[in-house]
Amino acid sequence: LPVSDAAPGRLYIGLCAPGRRIKGSLIRVYVAALAAGQTLYEKYGDAVDSFLTAVGYFSSLRELGGMRRLVDDDVRSRLTQVEKRGLKKRNLRLPTAVEELTSRKSATDIPSLLERMKQKFPPLGQKATQTPLDVLLATNMISVGVDVGRLGLMVVAGQPKSTAEYIQATSRVGRSSPGLVLTVYN
Numbered sequence: 001l002p003v004s005d006a007a008p009g010r011l012y013i014g015l016c017a018p019g020r021r022i023k024g025s026l027i028r029v030y031v032a033a034l035a036a037g038q039t040l041y042e043k044y045g046d047a048v049d050s051f052l053t054a055v056g057y058f059s060s061l062r063e064l065g066g067m068r069r070l071v072d073d074d075v076r077s078r079l080t081q082v083e084k085r086g087l088k089k090r091n092l093r094l095p096t097a098v099e100e101l102t103s104r105k106s107a108t109d110i111p112s113l114l115e116r117m118k119q120k121f122p123p124l125g126q127k128a129t130q131t132p133l134d135v136l137l138a139t140n141m142i143s144v145g146v147d148v149g150r151l152g153l154m155v156v157a158g159q160p161k162s163t164a165e166y167i168q169a170t171s172r173v174g175r176s177s178p179g180l181v182l183t184v185y186n
Contacts, residue, residue: 010179022186035087050152149176
């Protein structure tokens with residue numbers, strides 16, 4: 001499918017750090033992606049809104065739970081120190097900045113979460129009426145029935161169980177704006 005305004009396309013990048021634990025690699029990828037999004041946002045404004053919410057995809061709840069703890073602690077603290085590397089500092093507003101879309105969520109909570117996923121970041125210097133998501137951690141629940149056009153950044157932890165699952169999950173980003181899919185292999 002040729003890239004056009006109707007089909008903006010996705011860029012797929014595979015990342016592998018031999019000799020390193022996948023959790024350490026994921027922390028660095030999340031920090032780099034979130035800080036780079038903030039840097040672009042401060043430079044170009046609303047045009048890069050789709051890269052401000054990082055969607056994390058996991059094959060199991062156990063992996064997702066571990067990453068949730070890492071985002072709340074390590075990623076959040078490292079985002080305050082990225083200025084040394086030429087990126088903009090970013091503050092994750094816990095507990096509302098990070099959500100998960102998994103079977104652990106109540107069916108009554110999912111519609112409000114989908115609305116939060118659609119929430120754009122406000123223009124620089126203005127306060128949001130509703131807090132947008134910085135990070136959404138998801139299992140294969142995101143593959144079915146989630147159609148949020150503003151999502152443009154996904155970090156995939158490892159290789160999903162099947163090619164069909166990989167295609168279905170990663171097609172959730174880059175629907176109305178260009179998408180970036182970062183797959184971190186172990």
